Amino acid sequence: MIFNNRNFTLYTMGRFISIIGSGIQDIAIILYILDITKSGTMVGILGLMSTIPRLILLPISGVIGDVWNRKYIMVVTDLANGILVLTLFILTMLGHTNMIIIFIVQAILSMLSIIFRCATRAMIPELVADKELAKSNATIKGIENFTQVMAPILGAIIYGLGGIKIVFLINGISFILSGLSECFIKYNRSKVEENVSIINSYEKFLEGFRFIKRNEGIKQICYLYTFSSTLIIPLISVVIPFVLKEVIKFSDYQFSILQSSYVVGMFIGSIAIGTLLSNLKERSIIRLGLFSSIIIVIIFTLIVSPFAIKYFKEFILSYMILVGLVLAIMGGIDIIYDTPVETNLQRMIPNNMRSRVLATTQFIFGLGIPLGQAVFGFLLDKVSVFSVLGILSVVYAIGVLIFLINATEDVYGTELIST
Numbered sequence: 001m002i003f004n005n006r007n008f009t010l011y012t013m014g015r016f017i018s019i020i021g022s023g024i025q026d027i028a029i030i031l032y033i034l035d036i037t038k039s040g041t042m043v044g045i046l047g048l049m050s051t052i053p054r055l056i057l058l059p060i061s062g063v064i065g066d067v068w069n070r071k072y073i074m075v076v077t078d079l080a081n082g083i084l085v086l087t088l089f090i091l092t093m094l095g096h097t098n099m100i101i102i103f104i105v106q107a108i109l110s111m112l113s114i115i116f117r118c119a120t121r122a123m124i125p126e127l128v129a130d131k132e133l134a135k136s137n138a139t140i141k142g143i144e145n146f147t148q149v150m151a152p153i154l155g156a157i158i159y160g161l162g163g164i165k166i167v168f169l170i171n172g173i174s175f176i177l178s179g180l181s182e183c184f185i186k187y188n189r190s191k192v193e194e195n196v197s198i199i200n201s202y203e204k205f206l207e208g209f210r211f212i213k214r215n216e217g218i219k220q221i222c223y224l225y226t227f228s229s230t231l232i233i234p235l236i237s238v239v240i241p242f243v244l245k246e247v248i249k250f251s252d253y254q255f256s257i258l259q260s261s262y263v264v265g266m267f268i269g270s271i272a273i274g275t276l277l278s279n280l281k282e283r284s285i286i287r288l289g290l291f292s293s294i295i296i297v298i299i300f301t302l303i304v305s306p307f308a309i310k311y312f313k314e315f316i317l318s319y320m321i322l323v324g325l326v327l328a329i330m331g332g333i334d335i336i337y338d339t340p341v342e343t344n345l346q347r348m349i350p351n352n353m354r355s356r357v358l359a360t361t362q363f364i365f366g367l368g369i370p371l372g373q374a375v376f377g378f379l380l381d382k383v384s385v386f387s388v389l390g391i392l393s394v395v396y397a398i399g400v401l402i403f404l405i406n407a408t409e410d411v412y413g414t415e416l417i418s419t
Helices: 006-037 040-067 070-093 099-127 130-182 198-214 216-247 252-274 282-303 306-314 316-348 351-366 368-382 385-406
Strands: none
Touching: 006 040, 006 070, 006 099, 006 130, 040 070, 040 099, 040 351, 070 099, 070 130, 099 130, 099 316, 099 351, 130 252, 130 316, 198 216, 198 351, 216 252, 216 282, 216 316, 216 351, 216 368, 216 385, 252 316, 282 316, 282 385, 306 316, 316 351, 351 368, 368 385
16 A cells, blocks of 8 residues: 555545645635625635746746655645644734735745745655556545535634634644654655856746657647547536536526536546546547547537536536535546546656646646636637537547557556656
8 A cells, every 4th residue: 555655655645634724724815805805806806916927937936846855845835834823823812914025925835835846846856756656646636625625614614713823833833744744754855956046047947848848759749639629628628617607597606516526526536546447548548538538528519518507407406416416426537537647747847847747737838727717717708608509619628639649558558767
């Protein structure tokens, strides 16, 4: 069992503690801002203060993860987060906090988060044996997905019972505990580069682009993820919420349950990767997952068609269960093909470049998301939802089939490159 690996257990425990604390604060701080300001604009500013610093720092964070000790990065960023949030707790207790302070702290937390994520994502192949890498990635994704389900619920409950002060206290302590547990990870980092400054770190970041350009397998993975991110993430974040609330008109309570069903499916999918599907070849899992993703998008399109909505109008509970089941299956399928693809991506990158190349791929993957959200948001106001979903289904099917036809063997499985 992978949890017999002491280092991996400490690594996973540290991530779980810090992620659950952050998730609790993320939802609670939105509720706090709405209670204080009654302004959706202020919530939007909070989102910008989280996103913009992360994008700016992304090139540097990948380089930092390659040239500095990744364990030290984990420990230092978690402890720094803990000190920062506990300082916010003290300021709140003294009545000295305001929106400007909260936005500044959120920006700093965002920057520390991207440094933490780039380093820790690249660290996994150094902590586990190659044969355990896929199962380890599935376990981590399962834990992260579990926190995505539980953290908002816990955040709302804790905020309602104790207010924002208690949320800051819990999150600050969780970061400190996470950092302390990570101190016990036994980690012998291979030789790293020296004399790397922020000034030349962008040049190091460009090395990630050049490495990707030379590697056909990674280029194809970038195509798949950029293409799917442009369509599937807007489907989840824009189209599906619009369908559930504005077209089918589920209640707020029903809507919240249905939104969680996708993440529940991802959690179940991550368990399946580590258990039921662990004996299948990665090639079979990836192809099965991608073909299934085409089918489930088409099925979702059909069950929210005008005919289906009219038919289920008198059976709203049954309809809710059906839609929730399809969304859960969609989430499970996404994680089933995503895990082995990401595992092979980690294997294709030398250890001394892994953080910066993974940061570069993350940057590339995210380029299409705002475009997809803008385009589908515009289309929802101009044409019927069924037409939008039909277009999305056809384009997605064509794009995935093109990937499957052209995919090289590296995409489906390769040996770990350690140097």
